[in-house]
Amino acid sequence: MKPKKTVHIHSASAEKIITKRKKAFQAKDLIQKIANGNTTALSQAITLIESTAVKHQVVAQEVLKGCLPLSGNSVRIGITGVPGVGKSTFIEALGTHCINNGKKLAILAIDPSSSISHGSILGDKTRMEQLTTNTNAFIRPSAAGNSLGGVARKTREAIILCEAAGYDVIFIETVGVGQSETAVHNMTDFFLLLKLAGAGDELQGIKRGIVEMADALIINKADGENVPAAKKAQNAFAKALHLFPPKASNWQPQVALCSALENQGIKNIWELIEDYLSTVKSNQFFKENRKSQNKYWLQTSVENALKDDFYGNIKVQDQLPKLLNDLNAGKITAFQAAQELLKKAK
Numbered sequence: 001m002k003p004k005k006t007v008h009i010h011s012a013s014a015e016k017i018i019t020k021r022k023k024a025f026q027a028k029d030l031i032q033k034i035a036n037g038n039t040t041a042l043s044q045a046i047t048l049i050e051s052t053a054v055k056h057q058v059v060a061q062e063v064l065k066g067c068l069p070l071s072g073n074s075v076r077i078g079i080t081g082v083p084g085v086g087k088s089t090f091i092e093a094l095g096t097h098c099i100n101n102g103k104k105l106a107i108l109a110i111d112p113s114s115s116i117s118h119g120s121i122l123g124d125k126t127r128m129e130q131l132t133t134n135t136n137a138f139i140r141p142s143a144a145g146n147s148l149g150g151v152a153r154k155t156r157e158a159i160i161l162c163e164a165a166g167y168d169v170i171f172i173e174t175v176g177v178g179q180s181e182t183a184v185h186n187m188t189d190f191f192l193l194l195k196l197a198g199a200g201d202e203l204q205g206i207k208r209g210i211v212e213m214a215d216a217l218i219i220n221k222a223d224g225e226n227v228p229a230a231k232k233a234q235n236a237f238a239k240a241l242h243l244f245p246p247k248a249s250n251w252q253p254q255v256a257l258c259s260a261l262e263n264q265g266i267k268n269i270w271e272l273i274e275d276y277l278s279t280v281k282s283n284q285f286f287k288e289n290r291k292s293q294n295k296y297w298l299q300t301s302v303e304n305a306l307k308d309d310f311y312g313n314i315k316v317q318d319q320l321p322k323l324l325n326d327l328n329a330g331k332i333t334a335f336q337a338a339q340e341l342l343k344k345a346k
Contacts, residue, residue: 027062034063034165035070039138042165046140049157064157067164072290074106074163075277078184080174080210081194086220087173090194090260092128097266098169099136106138106167107131108158110174138167156187156297185213186296189286190273192216197226197233211237212244215276216254218269223259230257249285251276315344 030048033041045067048060081087088109095105107128131137140158155172162170174184185191193214211217217237222230238255247253254272258265280286310316323337332340 027059027066030059030063031066031164034067034161037166039165042138042161043140045161046142046154046158049154049161050142060157064160067161070164071160072163074159074168074170075190075273076159076170076172076188077273078172078174078188078191079194080184080192081220082196085194085196086260087194088128090218090220090258091171091173092131093258093260093263093266094269095128095131095137095169095171096134097270099131099134101270103169104136104167105131105169105171106162106165107140107171107173108155108162109139109141110155110172138162138165155183159187182213183300186293189280189289190215190276192218192273194218194220195233195237196221197230211241214253215247215249215251216256216269216272217241219255219257220260222257223262223264249276249280249289250283251279251285310341310345313345316341319344 030041030045034045045060045063048056048063051057051060079087079091091107091109095107098105128139131139140162142155142158159170159172172184172188191214193210193216195217197219219230219233219237234255234257241253241255256265256269256272258269260266277286280289319341323332323340326332327334327337
């Protein structure tokens with residue numbers, strides 16, 4: 001009988017096999033822990049999906065793939081409003097109400113990033129003291145980075161992970177109101193806009209855009225001497241909303257008052273959200289809306305991947321400084337420079 005032939009594996013190949021097995025084990029371990037509601041594993045997984053490192057993305061995609069069958073069972077609520085409107089206080093009040101009614105709550109809070117230093121404070125946890133210590137609440141602040149739409153680039157993937165961890169209500173708090181803040185509308189089931197009375201933005205708010213996307217307008221800080229102004233703003237917005245075309249959901253957006261600081265009107269707002277969900281689930285808009293959102297995020301993901309590949313191309317990186325110099329010197333137009341870069345990328 002001939003002796004078995006010894007197979008020698010190149011050290012580099014062996015290292016790749018070991019690395020691949022380690023990543024597979026790491027992903028499997030994270031998926032299991034996330035499914036068991038382990039918040040440390042959930043945080044680690046979100047960090048992985050937010051990372052731009054290739055080695056992290058490999059594990060992140062495996063984790064997402066494993067968590068996907070466990071997702072989709074939450075109510076996703078987008079919450080936005082101008083700085084100073086009291087978003088954090090409102091979220092803590094509404095979130096506490098949800099938890100007291102048997103819900104598990106995840107909050108994905110998006111903080112603006114500096115266009116100069118590219119840094120972000122990420123201070124939302126410090127402003128939600130009660131929820132931070134509640135075992136049924138998970139708060140994850142993330143930096144918006146250079147992404148538009150008021151959300152971080154990986155927020156949608158973070159939603160999937162939170163759902164897999166058993167959170168049945170997810171709040172997405174955005175950086176603030178703007179005409180470009182449409183991304184959060186395309187990843188949530190209910191879009192809530194916080195407003196202030198007497199801030200001089202009643203007429204501005206009546207304009208199309210962010211108000212037209214909202215399923216509810218909430219006038220916050222309706223307490224003390226501000227109550228008459230809040231009621232006046234409520235009437236103005238309610239009349240304005242009737243001027244907009246009917247929504248595909250067949251839902252008439254509501255305007256409500258609350259004082260998050262004094263916990264007034266919070267119960268009514270949650271009942272309003274439940275009425276909305278009952279309406280859109282009975283007329284099938286809930287499912288159709290999520291299908292439309294899936295298409296939107298597929299297209300967005302393709303666009304992001306193409307953009308990353310384009311600017312990661314060595315030829316583009318080499319040619320970009322020269323074309324910028326020519327552009328600044330008036331030798332070429334921005335359109336012509338773009339065409340040159342596109343040729344280089346082929």
